[in-house]
Amino acid sequence: MATRRIGIIMNGVTGRMGMNQHLIRSIIAIREQGGVKLPDGDVLMPDPILVGRNAQKIEALARAHGITRWSTDLESCLRNQEDEIYFDAQTTKQRYESVSAAIRAGKHIYCEKPTATDTQEALALAVQARQAGIKHGVVQDKLFLPGLLKLKRVIDSGFFGRILSVRGEFGYWVFEGDWQPGQRPSWNYRQEDGGGIIVDMVCHWRYVLANLFGEVQALSCLGATHIPERVDEQGQPYASTADDAAYATFELAGGIIAHFNSSWCVRVYRDELLSIQVDGTHGSAVAGLRECKVQSRVNTPKAVWNPDIPNPIDFYANWQDVPDNAIFENAFKVQWEMFLKHVACDTPFPWDLLAGARGVQVAELGLRSWQERRWVDVPDLAAELS
């Protein structure tokens, strides 16, 4: 058994996602567990170099986690032949330029979603990656959440019969920043900085729907900016120029209808921050981030509309938990391990820059649907690649 080093240039790791999910809970966790076991018995050990704009911040971050390599010079990092992978978790607006430069330098690419702020750039990255012959992947973390993995198991078992509809409820209250600090970075609420919940969340819903239920063929989306002014990290008021809620309906290949409400202006009265209900002819399920409950046709109580009497049925009572039956690891780490194996051993990894571009495309068409107040069809982007 040999240990094989794999060098990863990690950019944007002083941010929320880059630091917590990708650096600490994925790459450092993988190093601490002794690397990733490969099919041939070898072990792959990630060796990150942290890149950022602020030397003090990036050095402190590296030091805090026992990482010896850090830099403020992306260009020279990209010239280092010893580091094969470029990872990007910068704000969405910075992604195109850095990922494109990394592709030109021959690096394999792994990056956060959205891969760009518009379809043209997202598709251009997929084209450049294909032409360069490098390996590429995009974060699609929701697929690896325990609740959604259990939901996938329920789907694969045939439990639902014919699936009719999917309804997703996502969101929580993001403080405005005046009397309590906002718990998301302020750029999320400024369109000019790549913000907006449609760009942010609709690309998640696209891959969840495509991987579990069917590719999105058309959508109708109504966005809103419910909170017109917020207060930023420096205590300065700013105008919210981006949407902070989206109400979107999707038609899927195969005829399933899906609807997702996404909002940073909603108070939570549900078990988890994301709840996805699936109704089928033979059964239904409600999946969250960690849990999944099912109700089969034989457990379905007969509901009768009568508001004149107190409700006689406890509607929560006839649902059953889907058991874990497995140990679930951090969703980002699971996908990182799959990508590293893909680079090292060519194991399959379908969530590439084309998949990322499809997500950006559906989000962009969501914005268009809202602007033009109409249903919009989703053309197949694969045709653009050939």
Ligand SMILES: NC(=O)c1ccc[n+]([C@@H]2O[C@H](COP(=O)([O-])OP(=O)(O)OC[C@H]3O[C@@H](n4cnc5c(N)ncnc54)[C@H](O)[C@@H]3O)[C@@H](O)[C@H]2O)c1
């Ligand atoms: N997969 C998910 O569930 C998920 C969740 C949230 C965010 N994201 C995505 O991850 C990316 C980062 O989001 P975040 O919430 O960590 O943001 P953040 O603001 O916390 O971090 C942004 C990072 O980009 C760096 N950066 C480089 N150039 C910058 C510039 N000119 N302006 C501002 N920052 C710059 C910052 O230094 C920081 O390291 C975004 O693309 C976002 O859409 C993904």
